[in-house]
């Protein structure tokens with residue numbers, strides 16, 4: 001069965017970027033275009049460990065419970081998430097091992113329950129071993145380290161196969177206990193830091209779960225083993241230091257390199273009768289079954305989204321080999337175990353027989369020399385084999401590198417041609433980005449300004465409302481005080497009223513008494529008058545006096561009665577003294593009128609104040625709401641600004657990346673320049689050699705060849721020169737064009753501004769209100785034209801100079817050629833000819849070196865000028881942008897002063913926008 005290789009890409013860290021080349025969701029490659037490796041399943045950055053478990057590991061647990069050995073190799077470079085995947089992180093990010101425990105115990109519980117229901121019997125025993133292999137030392141992780149770390153050794157016997165002697169094996173009852181033990185063991189890993197990095201980078205952590213199940217009344221359990229291993233960081237596969245360290249006896253990378261060798265051997269030999277040497281490291285010895293024996297194994301390769309292409313290349317290679325490894329898993333029932341034990345026993349015996357000891361003891365005819373020879377040869381053989389494998393690996397790497405270099409070399413010239421164009425494009429996009437950025441900044445500032453104004457306005461309104469509220473509070477306080485005074489007055493009046501009432505009651509009683517006395521006296525008087533009248537009548541009778549002359553007693557009675565009547569009618573009733581209800585009301589009115597007035601005033605004030613208060617409260621609430629809304633809006637804007645800033649930072653990062661690429665390309669250009677120089681030198685040397693060789697053979701043929709050769713060489717130089725010229729002149733033209741556009745739009749803005757000013761002046765506005773003069777806003781020649789034109793002129797001059805130099809060289813060559821012809825005609829002697837060739841050689845060498853140097857200098861200068869130009873263009877763009885804001889403000893102000901209508905204003909704005917766009 002083929003080993004299944006799965007992948008998992010961990011999420012990206014901040015600023016890490018993505019560099020893995022992917023295809024079809026399952027394939028990755030170190031470089032664009034491949035070679036790709038296709039995983040059986042590739043879990044993306046979004047997958048959780050549980051997703052990985054569900055799709056890729058769950059089925060392994062079932063296989064394990066059913067009696068097969070299973071293995072999960074977790075590989076990947078350092079920092080790719082191996083530990084995260086295996087052990088998890090914190091309480092909420094469980095790793096694969098805890099999830100495996102959960103699943104295992106849940107299956108066992110279910111099966112036990114089912115067996116109970118069906119009255120069957122299953123006995124299960126789960127145990128755990130955990131150890132670490134670091135620097136070829138195996139440490140038990142399930143016991144507390146006392147003093148030095150507890151180390152264990154590998155042993156091999158027929159029954160257990162390769163196993164660890166005295167390793168702790170903990171019995172597990174449930175998943176909680178299992179997880180707790182695992183976490184404790186995980187915490188006991190070596191945390192050393194050595195020259196070869198942290199121990200975690202180079203160590204392998206083994207977690208082996210052992211399961212024994214007896215069905216019914218059987219005696220022989222079915223035994224299976226689930227091995228989960230975190231392998232050392234795969235980046236060490238490619239480190240040269242690893243090899244050298246290995247040669248020097250360091251164990252740091254031994255296990256990983258041996259693992260790679262074993263995997264290579266296994267990949268190249270899928271047949272079951274293969275003989276693989278697992279004994280070179282402890283890691284491979286321990287993984288013997290998982291890699292090439294009785295085990296159903298899967299490899300989970302953790303990947304970083306960003307990694308060095310070389311490292312990815314190594315990982316891809318390793319995965320490729322792993323995917324070709326074949327294992328032979330079987331169900332470990334009693335018969336299988338017996339067979340395996342027999343096979344192991346046979347193997348051990350064979351090994352013993354072929355071992356040195358058996359050679360020495362069982363083959364007496366060999367002398368001691370022969371034995372030592374055999375020993376030496378065996379050792380040499382092993383060393384040679386080892387060396388061979390290493391060299392093979394190295395050769396693979398080198399051929400890969402060579403392939404890569406070859407492909408890069410072919411790309412290089414193309415890239416070189418494109419680099420200038422790219423550079424221009426990049427600077428153009430940079431300028432565009434800057435413009436965009438300025439726009440965004442402008443908009444943000446305008447919004448900010450608007451929001452700040454709004455906030456200030458709202459705060460003012462709030463202050464006003466608070467002032468009004470204070471005023472009303474003060475008025476209410478004054479009214480309360482007035483009310484208090486009125487209350488005191490009212491109390492005084494009430495007291496007075498009580499006193500008056502008392503007096504009045506006393507007087508009324510007195511009066512009543514007087515009236516009754518008066519009545520009594522009137523009755524008395526009446527009685528007396530009646531008596532007097534009776535007496536008078538008697539007197540008259542007695543005296544017989546003439547009644548006409550005598551006093552009339554009735555008249556006296558009538559007189560007295562009249563007096564009494566008068567008295568009684570003049571009696572003043574109490575009510576009359578008190579006055580009528582109406583009078584009282586009038587008095588009350590008079591007395592309490594002011595109080596009532598105040599009360600009604602207070603009530604009115606209360607109502608008014610209440611209403612006002614409510615109104616203000618409502619207003620205040622509305623204002624507060626508006627303020628909160630505005631704050632939210634401000635926050636949103638702030639958020640947007642932050643987002644934009646983040647975008648800007650990303651863009652800057654991109655820009656830097658592009659700059660780095662440009663620098664790289666420049667380096668490449670430099671390399672090519674050096675190559676070019678070398679070629680020139682080679683040309684010269686060739687010429688010299690040619691001349692030296694052919695100097696003894698005069699004739700037209702020889703000269704012609706020489707001339708062709710030099711012609712070709714100069715043609716080459718001229719062509720490259722011309723290409724360079726074209727590129728530079730193109731760049732200069734683009735800059736010039738862009739500059740012209742910028743200046744054009746700037747002039748248009750100036751014209752619009754001038755028109756507005758003139759309109760304002762025509763309408764008779766005060767000159768002081770018209771803002772700065774047009775000339776103040778004008779960019780000086782030194783600010784725009786001259787500096788750029790100067791730069792362009794400079795570039796042109798440099799180009800001309802280069803051209804002239806080239807022409808001079810051509811001329812020199814032409815003259816030289818003529819001279820040569822003439823001289824050849826004249827000079828017959830060999831010595832004269834050799835002088836001529838020497839001069840030719842010298843001149844050619846000088847020419848080569850000088851031209852090359854000049855070209856280099858020119859190239860460097862033009863590149864820096866190019867940078868200066870783009871920088872200046874950027875600055876002038878910024879300058880114009882900032883001026884545009886000023887213009888805009890001025891225009892707005894002037895427009896306001898002119899009282900322009902909306903449509904006029906919009907037409908003007910459109911026109912300005914168009915100008916800006918241009």
Ligand SMILES: Nc1ncnc2c1ncn2[C@@H]1O[C@H](COP(=O)(O)OP(=O)(O)OP(=O)(O)O)[C@@H](O)[C@H]1O
Pocket residue numbers: 009010011076077078079080081082083084085089200201233302
């Ligand atoms: N799938 C993931 N989701 C979230 N974070 C992850 C994931 N994988 C890895 N990480 C984080 O990446 C960092 C490195 O992971 P980890 O330590 O597991 O890598 P490693 O390959 O085991 O490295 P080392 O060899 O140093 O132990 C850790 O901080 C971890 O939290």
